[in-house]
Amino acid sequence: MAPQYKLTYFNVTALGEPIRFLLSYGNIDFEDVRIEMEQWPSLKPSTPFGQLPLFEHNGKVIHQSMAIARYCAKLVKLTGSNDWEALEIDSAVDTINDLRQKIAQYHYEPNEELKASKKKPLVEETVPFYIERLEAKVKDNDGYFACKKLTWADLYFVAILGYLNFMLGKDLIENAPNLQKLKEKVLALPNIKAWVAKRPKGHF
Incomplete structure (x- = not known):
């Protein structure tokens, strides 16, 4: 079965790695799509705000690395108790x-x-x-x-x-x-x- 989540980012750690860490911590399977820098100019116009990472779930696509990381933190229960x-x-x-x-x-x-x-x-x-x-x-x-x-x-x-x-x-x-x-x-x-x-x- 295909993973429920898909992360698209460059082939680097940077802003994508906290998201990868969080999903991995929670043992949540995800598709780790990595874009090479030379591919980016042709792909950029098709993204919501011309930036990566992108996070996909159930046909929905979202951007903004910090928002994605915070969402993943909630998924894996690493947020505060109040x-x-x-x-x-x-x-x-x-x-x-x-x-x-x-x-x-x-x-x-x-x-x-x-x-x-x-x-x-x-x-x-x-x-x-x-x-x-x-x-x-x-x-x-x-x-x-x-x-x-x-x-x-x-x-x-x-x-x-x-x-x-x-x-x-x-x-x-x-x-x-x-x-x-x-x-x-x-x-x-x-x-x-x-x-x-x-x-x-x-x-x-």
Whole structure:
């Protein structure tokens, strides 16, 4: 029987990997469609808003990676047990996503001179600011980002960490022991471990 869910994204980790992690965690079978960059210009006009990922279920198609991830988190029961817990988790995820956007603004800057000027403040100020506070948050929550238990914020961070490291060209958590332990815990989850072992080797 064909999978009930279909995820279409580029052949990379990036914004698609948190969704893949969440579905894998819940042992939910899904079709993992990967688009090569050279295919994208011809496919882009046929997408709802000219962007990926796309998520399909029962003939319905939706875009927006964070909305999809949050939906998948509900499917696999990694959201909060009440509205305040859900708020704590969303706050952690949005903070991680803020960091991603700041790193991406540097990485995808087309002007090489401007890009070079952005690197020092990013590496010496912005990234340490975020990592120090994320590290403290995990320490204060007994090894997790929120609610002192495993939530989708933890899977989101670990799933996207490789992409952040790729964009910045360094290991963001090399001096953050609590974040390192969190990464190890998530990657040791049986279904996540199985996904990482079998997933296609993307470009990054």
